[in-house]
Amino acid sequence: MTTLHRPTAAALAAHRALNEGATTSYPERSVKELFEAQAARRPAATALVHPGGRLSYRALDGLANDLAAKMEDAGVRPGDTVMVLIARSAELIIALLAAAKCGAAYLPADASWPDDRLSTLLARTGATRVLTRAADTAAVGARLPGHTVVPVELDLLTPWRESPSYRGFADDIAYINFTSGSTGTPKGVPVRNRGIVRLVHDARYARLDEDTVLLQLAPASFDAATFEIWGALLAGGTCVLYPDSFIRLGRLRRVLTEHRVSVLFLTTALFNTIVDEAPDTLDTVTTILTGGEAHSLTHMATALRVYGPDRIVSVYGPTECTTFATYHPVRTLHPDESSLPIGRPIQNTRAYVVHEGRLCEPGETGEVLLAGPGLSPGYLGLPQTNARQFVEADIDGVRERLYRTGDRARLSERGHLVFQGRLDDQVKINGFRIELGEIAYHLDAHPAVRQSFVTTRPNAQGGQELIAFAVPDAADRDPEEIRAHLRGILPAYMVPPVIRLCAELPLTGTGKVDRRALLATQDPLSLPAGASS
Known part of the structure; x- marks a missing residue:
């Protein structure tokens, strides 16, 4: 247990105000139970809008029951993990529900990821079964030999009335997301059913009820999908699947208008665009x-003029705290604030700012620590990392289990959190959390690379993009060859669009790589995305 120094009266009062009203009651029930309750209460209501049509709660429930029965026939049992290798579709939603009905944790993955990464995730979770579209069954079986592939196809499923007998519990693991790891190995983050329920029940940051129409836009492997899917289905609302793989703004507008979408989440980069x-x-x-990266005040000012003061909500949160941890309704931009606040805790979440073992006073910068039922039980198979990142402390007379986010913030005089950067080299690009050290690890493993340095630079959309610098073993090396090496190991969002070869890495007076000097050699807007120099 971590010991915090006795806080000052000002620090204690500020944190009490920050967390006031954050703890509320929520159902101690599983995702399975809550969805089935909605299906029983509003069977004819539209649960899902997908490219092929609509599914009522009754139909979606029955189809998921049928797939759950097939999964049980394939040997899936409560407590197992199943990989879901399905793109955004009705089959994806059915698969996630079927996993919940079996009491299994779903492991969302992307078919575009390299085979080695998929195999690593399966091995780390102990998953032996993979759900995929029927047309992809043979290809997935060839890519992942030794695993049982269960086909999922809407036309091959028949609604069943009966759900699997396992009712599920709030502490069951609902899903596992993998985040980037600085040692070159991704970190598995299991999330309990109660984390999802706490996220969407009586939400402070958006109206989530039977009248809600929520757009599902994020990849299933991105934890924003947790909010988009379960924020609709556990509240009796409608989940609308964006019908294309790539986002086109004209198409997006038609979907939002046609289906009367009331709530959506956008990454900072997409919001800016x-x-x-x-x-x-x-x-x-x-x-x-909107969230995932620090917001551009210029874009936010424009958005306020266009949309008005009561429609934009900035959200923040790490995967380890189940998607969102804080929220900030954007009503005005204060001239004395150089960055947009990340706000106050959402329901059933508590936030603390700590520096050198004590709670910070207003205006003082420290590390953000989070508490509440949204916290993951800890990384898979990483006891030392868990001991460092998940700690216990006595705060204001209450013993709290806390997650150390590595994010720096200060408590403003207005009583909300203002982001102040990171303690390490972790970044967020388009909402995806990336450890720069993981990219550098795989760069350095290439036989043509003697040294490397990975960082970010501003892009034309007001966000950030990756850029890597490498010192090759020979002057005639092709940077595209090195990028190809990374593409064979890492997801596309972790492969720098630019790799610049240089004779040496300049150092500062303290012996560290001089990031500023490296970036000065590269016009941040000179190369199109996907290019190498």
């Missing part, structure tokens, strides 16, 4: 949630 290029895309949306 919409504000720049087609702000009328979001004209019909009631609540626009």
Whole structure:
């Protein structure tokens, strides 16, 4: 247990105010139970809108029951993990529900990821069964030999009335997401059913009820999908699947308008692009949630002028705390704030700012620590990392289990958190959390690379993009060859669009790589995305 020094009266009062009202009651039930309760209460209501049509709660429940029975026939048991290798579709939602009905944890993955990465995730979780579209069964079986592939196809499923007998419990693991790891190995983050329920029940940051129409836009492997899917289905609302693989703003506007979407989440980069290029895309949306990277005040000021003060909500949260931890309704931009606040804790989440073993006073910068039922039980198979990142401490007379986010923030005089950067080299690009050290690890493993340095630079959309610098073993090396090496190991979002070869890495007076000097040699807007120099 971590010991915190006795806080000052000002620090204690500030944190009490920050967390006031954050603890509320929520159902001590599983995702399975809550969804089935909605299906029983509103069987004819539209649960899912997908490219092929609509599914009512009764139909979606029955189809998931049928797939759950097939999964049980394939040997899936409560406590197992199943990989879900299905793109955004009705089959994806059915598969996630079927896993919940079996009492299994789902492991969302992307078919575009390299085979080695998929095999690593399966091995780390002990998963032996993979759910995929029927048309992809043979290909997936060839890519992942030794695993049982269960086909999922809407036309091959028949609604069953009976659900599997296992009812599920709040502490069951619902899913496992993998985040980037600085040692070159991704870290598995299991999330309990109660974490999901706490995220969407009586939400402070958006209206989630039977009238909610929520757009599902994020990849299933990105934890924003947790909010998009279960925020609709556990509240009796409607989940609308964006029908294309790639986002086109004209298409997005038509989907939002046609289906009367009331709530959606956008990564910071996509939000900025919409504000720049087609702000009328979001004209019909009631609540626009956005986050994943630090916000551009210029874009936010424009958005406030266009959308008004009661429609934009900035959200923040690590995967380890089940998607969202804090929220900030954007009503005005204060001239004395150099960055947009990340706000106050959402329901059933508590936040603390700690520096050198004590709670910070207003205006003082420290590390953000989070508490509440949204916390993961800990990384898979990493006891030393867990001991460092998940700690216990006595705060204001209450013993709290805390997650050390590595994010720095200060408590403003207005009583909310303001992000102040990272304690390490972790970054977020388009909402995906990336350890720069993981990319550097695999760069350094290439036989043509003697030294490397990975960092970020501003892009034209007001966000950040990756850039890598490498010292090759010979002057005639091709940077595209090195990028190809990374593409064979890492997901596409972790492969720098630019790798610059240089004779040496300049150092500062303290012997560290001089990031500023390296970036000065590269015009941040000179190369298109996907290019190498």
